[in-house]
Amino acid sequence: MARPREFDPDAALDRAMQVFWAKGYEATSLDDLCAATGLSRSSLYAAFGDKHDLLLQSIDLYADRGAARFTAALAIPPIQAALRRVLDEFIDQIIAGPGRRGCFIGNCAAELARGDRDALARVRRSLARNEAIFRDALAAAKARGELPRSADPTALARFLTSGFQGLRLVGKANPDRAVLEDIAEIMLRCVGGD
Amino acid sequence: MARPREFDPDAALDRAMQVFWAKGYEATSLDDLCAATGLSRSSLYAAFGDKHDLLLQSIDLYADRGAARFTAALAIPPIQAALRRVLDEFIDQIIAGPGRRGCFIGNCAAELARGDRDALARVRRSLARNEAIFRDALAAAKARGELPRSADPTALARFLTSGFQGLRLVGKANPDRAVLEDIAEIMLRCVGGD
DNA sequence: GCCATTCTGGACTGAATGGTACATAATTCG
DNA sequence: CGAATTATGTACCATTCAGTCCAGAATGGC
Numbered sequence: 001m002a003r004p005r006e007f008d009p010d011a012a013l014d015r016a017m018q019v020f021w022a023k024g025y026e027a028t029s030l031d032d033l034c035a036a037t038g039l040s041r042s043s044l045y046a047a048f049g050d051k052h053d054l055l056l057q058s059i060d061l062y063a064d065r066g067a068a069r070f071t072a073a074l075a076i077p078p079i080q081a082a083l084r085r086v087l088d089e090f091i092d093q094i095i096a097g098p099g100r101r102g103c104f105i106g107n108c109a110a111e112l113a114r115g116d117r118d119a120l121a122r123v124r125r126s127l128a129r130n131e132a133i134f135r136d137a138l139a140a141a142k143a144r145g146e147l148p149r150s151a152d153p154t155a156l157a158r159f160l161t162s163g164f165q166g167l168r169l170v171g172k173a174n175p176d177r178a179v180l181e182d183i184a185e186i187m188l189r190c191v192g193g194d
Numbered sequence: 195m196a197r198p199r200e201f202d203p204d205a206a207l208d209r210a211m212q213v214f215w216a217k218g219y220e221a222t223s224l225d226d227l228c229a230a231t232g233l234s235r236s237s238l239y240a241a242f243g244d245k246h247d248l249l250l251q252s253i254d255l256y257a258d259r260g261a262a263r264f265t266a267a268l269a270i271p272p273i274q275a276a277l278r279r280v281l282d283e284f285i286d287q288i289i290a291g292p293g294r295r296g297c298f299i300g301n302c303a304a305e306l307a308r309g310d311r312d313a314l315a316r317v318r319r320s321l322a323r324n325e326a327i328f329r330d331a332l333a334a335a336k337a338r339g340e341l342p343r344s345a346d347p348t349a350l351a352r353f354l355t356s357g358f359q360g361l362r363l364v365g366k367a368n369p370d371r372a373v374l375e376d377i378a379e380i381m382l383r384c385v386g387g388d
Numbered sequence: 389g390c391c392a393t394t395c396t397g398g399a400c401t402g403a404a405t406g407g408t409a410c411a412t413a414a415t416t417c418g
Numbered sequence: 419c420g421a422a423t424t425a426t427g428t429a430c431c432a433t434t435c436a437g438t439c440c441a442g443a444a445t446g447g448c
Contacts, residue, residue, distance in 0.1 A: 002395075003393075004394085024304075026218065042397070043395070046394090046395075051436065102307070106304060115217075127364065127368060155377075158364075165359070166357050167356050169303055169359045179352050183356045186349060186353040196424040197423075223405065224406060235406090236426055237427090390447100397440105401436105409428100412425100413425080418419100
């Protein structure tokens with residue numbers, strides 16, 4: 001070994017991810033990434049590969065964090081209250097959070113799903129993982145008697161995965177609390193009722 | 195007047211819109227637009243203004259078409275059957291349609307909502323218009339007794355607007371009919387029940 | 389202290405970008 | 419027919435882009 005790194009790769013990846021999240025892949029330039037991370041091109045390339053590699057790692061970072069947050073939030077029963085907490089948290093984030101970023105996974109799905117096979121695979125994996133987290137939590141809740149016997153955890157998990165994406169996309173375009181709470185309210189009723 | 199246009203502006207705008215829809219704004223180059231429309235740069239600029247102007251006109255075209263389709267499809271009661279028809283149509287389009295384009299409005303919301311005020315305004319207007327179409331159709335259905343007295347057409351319309359965006363976004367990333375039908379099924383149940 | 393190795397900054401490159409200029413072609417009106 | 423006007427195609431421009439290169443700096447091993 002010789003000269004050691006002068007920066008923290010985890011922190012740098014986090015910064016890079018924030019830029020991709022806020023601006024999108026195409027609209028993010030290498031200069032943006034250098035400025036956000038404080039690194040030079042050389043260091044960026046040596047540590048993370050090219051721009052596309054950096055994107056893939058950013059997606060993974062975001063997906064891992066999101067999955068961990070979902071898992072933790074849904075671990076505390078009852079499921080209805082847990083879901084409401086998660087929905088409220090997202091709504092607060094949309095209203096008060098730093099400007100209109102939406103869901104990074106959703107953004108990538110919208111921007112890249114067509115041509116970028118690698119990014120698409122990560123996006124799908126993240127959505128599938130979230131769906132699985134929902135499904136497990138719903139199945140556990142059903143076993144505890146919190147859901148009707150007719151409830152289908154798989155279908156409900158798919159519905160929630162889609163519903164959250166819709167909520168965050170609509171919220172990105174129109175961050176209006178009343179609108180988002182209407183949506184969340186009906187989503188919750190869907191899960192519990194029937 | 196002097197030399198007349200050699201092309202049909204409506205057809206050219208339609209072609210341009212398809213490119214923006216498929217590739218996104220940033221990833222679409224002027225050469226792409228010229229190739230798709232068959233026009234030279236001069237003609238494009240003379241007829242539509244610059245790239246950004248062309249985007250705005252593309253959004254309007256897409257939004258108008260979508261609103262007309264929604265209006266027509268929801269005009270035939272009962273509302274449940276009408277919504278199912280629309281959902282099935284979208285699902286068929288996602289599964290069989292030309293490659294993973296998603297909803298152009300949703301794509302624009304994801305890609306541009308942050309920095310592009312003009313595009314954002316069009317996106318919001320389109321979402322609001324669709325919401326109004328849903329609301330009117332739901333209110334009419336409620337008046338016909340097809341929905342419970344407790345049904346809130348405004349909230350349901352917002353839910354559907356968001357739900358459709360979620361469905362199409364998830365479908366873009368993962369065009370799996372079983373998944374999409376699970377989602378659609380629960381959306382429908384939400385509107386009818388409770 | 390010195391060499392090998394790794395990291396860092398900035399200059400550089402070739403390609404692609406959005407947009408413009410201009411010469412030419414086609415049409416209408418007098 | 420001829421002048422005025424509009425449309426078209428192409429060459430062109432400055433800028434920006436992702437990615438490379440290299441000289442120099444900083445460290446560890448000996």
